Structures are given as C-alpha cells and as structure tokens.
C-alpha cells in the first residue's frame with residue numbers, strides 16, 4: 001500500500017483523510033500535514049480489510065471569526081496629547097470618564113494600560129482612537145469527526161426502522 005499523496009510505501013498504520021471532498025489513504029506524515037484524519041487503518045492486522053463503504057461526508061471547514069480588540073501601543077502619548085490640545089487637566093478628564101486622577105496619571109505615564117471599556121470612554125471624550133479592532137480567522141479541521149458521528153446516528157435509526 002502506498003500513500004496516495006506522497007507515494008511512500010505505508011507500513012504499520014495508514015490514515016484515511018479527507019482532502020478536497022475525497023477520501024485518501026495516506027502515510028502518517030501526510031496525515032499530520034492534512035490534519036483531517038477520519039480513520040486509522042492498522043495494516044499489520046491481517047483480518048482488517050479496508051473499509052470501502054463510502055459515507056456522504058460534507059467536509060465543510062467551519063470557519064470561526066474572532067474579533068480581537070487591542071489598545072494601541074502609544075496610548076499614553078495619544079491621551080496626553082489630546083488632553084493638552086483640548087486644554088483640560090487630568091482632574092477634569094478623570095471626572096469626565098469617571099476614574100481616579102491617579103489612574104489617569106498612570107495611564108498617561110504608560111504605567112497602566114486602560115481596559116477596553118475605559119479606552120472607549122477616553123476615545124469619546126478626547127476624540128482619538130485607542131482601540132484597534134481586527135478579525136482573526138480560525139479553521140476548525142476537527143469538524144469532520146462531528147459529521148462522522150451524525151452519520152453513525154443516522155445509520156442506527158435506519159436500521160431500527162427497517163422490517
């Protein structure tokens with residue numbers, strides 16, 4: 001038996017994976033690379049025949065989009081500069097955002113990173129940008145095993161319902 005991706009002779013264990021909606025029997029190295037293993041085939045067991053039954057897998061990569069919010073690196077300079085521009089003291093700014101003066105001082109000195117909530121308030125009052133938003137995409141390759149489970153359940157129901 002040869003790996004259907006790289007052609008290496010497979011000894012011991014072969015891995016059934018899904019690549020572009022088709023099932024392939026591959027070596028462990030390719031299986032690790034592809035990451036969507038649906039079955040491990042033990043070639044060393046003589047009684048084990050390759051399961052030729054085809055399932056109607058829907059290998060849809062579930063894509064998760066995470067919104068990541070981050071405080072800009074130079075938040076202290078931006079706050080200090082904007083406050084001086086408007087011409088208000090730290091005390092006034094602190095009162096406007098409902099924080100202690102010491103907190104504002106530490107933020108302006110770069111000793112304390114404001115929380116997203118406080119940064120939003122400061123953004124509004126000072127009319128500056130402090131929070132950066134970006135999207136982070138994550139692919140869940142393990143959704144395959146979920147669809148396999150669904151099909152197994154379906155088979156059981158079908159079996160019970162037959163005469």
Ligand SMILES: [Zn+2]
Pocket residue numbers: 003004005006007008026027028029030031
């Ligand atoms: Zn291979």
